[in-house]
Amino acid sequence: MNDIKSIIEKKVFETPFIDTHEHLIDEYERLNCIEPIIPCDDWALLLNHYFYFDLSSAGISKEQIDSLFSKQVNPINKWEILKEYWSYLKNTASGIVFRNTIKILYGIEEISDDNILELQNQYEQTRKKGFYKHIIQDIANIKHCHIHSPSIACKKSESPDLLPHDIALNGLIQVAIKPYSVPENVKIKTLSDWHSLIDWWFSEYGKIAKGVKIGNAYFRKLNFERIEAKEVEKIFLSKINSQTLNFEEEKKLQDHLFWYCVDKATEFGLPVKMHTGQWAMNNIMNMHWVKDNPSECASLCKQAPNAKFVFFHLCYPHYEEMLSLAKNYSNAYIDMCWSWSINPLAAKDFLKKFILTVPNNKIFTFGGDDKIVENLIGHAFVARKGIAEALTELVIEKWITLSDAIDLVEILMHKNAVKMFER
Numbered sequence: 290m291n292d293i294k295s296i297i298e299k300k301v302f303e304t305p306f307i308d309t310h311e312h313l314i315d316e317y318e319r320l321n322c323i324e325p326i327i328p329c330d331d332w333a334l335l336l337n338h339y340f341y342f343d344l345s346s347a348g349i350s351k352e353q354i355d356s357l358f359s360k361q362v363n364p365i366n367k368w369e370i371l372k373e374y375w376s377y378l379k380n381t382a383s384g385i386v387f388r389n390t391i392k393i394l395y396g397i398e399e400i401s402d403d404n405i406l407e408l409q410n411q412y413e414q415t416r417k418k419g420f421y422k423h424i425i426q427d428i429a430n431i432k433h434c435h436i437h438s439p440s441i442a443c444k445k446s447e448s449p450d451l452l453p454h455d456i457a458l459n460g461l462i463q464v465a466i467k468p469y470s471v472p473e474n475v476k477i478k479t480l481s482d483w484h485s486l487i488d489w490w491f492s493e494y495g496k497i498a499k500g501v502k503i504g505n506a507y508f509r510k511l512n513f514e515r516i517e518a519k520e521v522e523k524i525f526l527s528k529i530n531s532q533t534l535n536f537e538e539e540k541k542l543q544d545h546l547f548w549y550c551v552d553k554a555t556e557f558g559l560p561v562k563m564h565t566g567q568w569a570m571n572n573i574m575n576m577h578w579v580k581d582n583p584s585e586c587a588s589l590c591k592q593a594p595n596a597k598f599v600f601f602h603l604c605y606p607h608y609e610e611m612l613s614l615a616k617n618y619s620n621a622y623i624d625m626c627w628s629w630s631i632n633p634l635a636a637k638d639f640l641k642k643f644i645l646t647v648p649n650n651k652i653f654t655f656g657g658d659d660k661i662v663e664n665l666i667g668h669a670f671v672a673r674k675g676i677a678e679a680l681t682e683l684v685i686e687k688w689i690t691l692s693d694a695i696d697l698v699e700i701l702m703h704k705n706a707v708k709m710f711e712r
């Protein structure tokens with residue numbers, strides 16, 4: 290049994306991931322500490338994404354959070370702020386990601402009074418020109434990461450081979466100019482001008498993007514219906530003239546633009562990546578909406594048989610339904626990004642069930658979904674541990690053979706992503 294475990298573990302840890310979803314800020318922005326995306330430039334920055342949300346969940350005050358991520362507070366004193374909460378969070382997946390990051394990257398076994406100065410020194414020494422490539426490829430063993438930029442809908446990447454970008458469509462669906470630059474020749478006066486703007490984004494970036502990303506599940510249900518342009522022309526005019534739309538008008542307009550964008554993506558051969566399930570931000574999640582995501586995703590698949598939908602985050606916690614969805618719809622794919630740091634045991638359970646339930650060409654197993662590059666190290670470690678355990682358990686439980694498990698490793702960790710996203 291130990292043999293099986295170590296053979297599979299070795300293969301999984303040697304095999305590179307293609308990372309299909311991150312929000313990494315550019316290395317240039319990191320090195321120049323560009324605000325507001327970089328609130329501080331010290332070891333606490335490593336806590337500035339999913340750990341931050343868990344800190345909020347634990348009840349940390351606004352003043353403490355502000356101090357923890359402030360440029361004005363001495364990095365050494367920041368440990369005093371974290372210390373009060375550390376024992377509550379150190380065993381959550383976001384805590385385990387942080388612990389493995391500092392262990393692998395800095396050789397620090399456990400954060401404590403004794404090594405906080407060393408942690409800060411190591412942070413500073415690591416953060417220097419070229420550290421993105423070193424961390425991503427040499428340490429985390431990731432070939433490249435698909436980027437959904439936190440600051441702009443899409444751009445030409447500073448390192449296209451390492452950090453290719455997706456086109457983020459939220460604002461084009463919600464009619465929000467920011468963060469979309471509007472080219473000189475496009476003046477937004479009518480719905481057809483807005484279509485031209487969408488067309489421009491696709492013609493500018495459609496050939497270099499790996500996919501499009503739709504995160505509107507944070508703002509609404511996924512019950513997008515096909516609505517003709519003529520039905521929403523007037524609504525669009527009200528919208529751009531800053532008149533308040535009622536719920537139905539807003540939905541109709543977004544529904545129309547969603548399908549305009551999805552059809553455009555399909556025309557460009559771009560997979561449509563969609564947020565489903567758990568919300569990152571605290572104290573606002575609408576769990577009724579989340580519960581309906583899987584059945585509404587099925588309806589999207591049905592309405593656009595030629596589109597390729599990639600559903601994110603296992604729609605956690607409704608992952609059994611996503612197995613059913615992916616099993617039934619040939620255009621439904623699953624991306625396990627973020628899952629390993631939401632609930633690694635659910636992610637392992639999902640992967641085991643997926644392998645026995647759904648054709649295995651329809652899954653991508655890793656994306657850190659993070660802004661801070663260092664965190665990819667701990668997150669990739671946790672994902673590899675989960676993948677190795679899932680495969681080991683399937684072999685020990687005699688569902689598959691050891692050789693089946695070994696054959697699956699590259700398929701799960703990068704081959705599926707190559708087939709889907711390398712055009």
Ligand SMILES: [Zn+2]
Nearest residue numbers: 310312437658
């Ligand atoms: Zn994301």
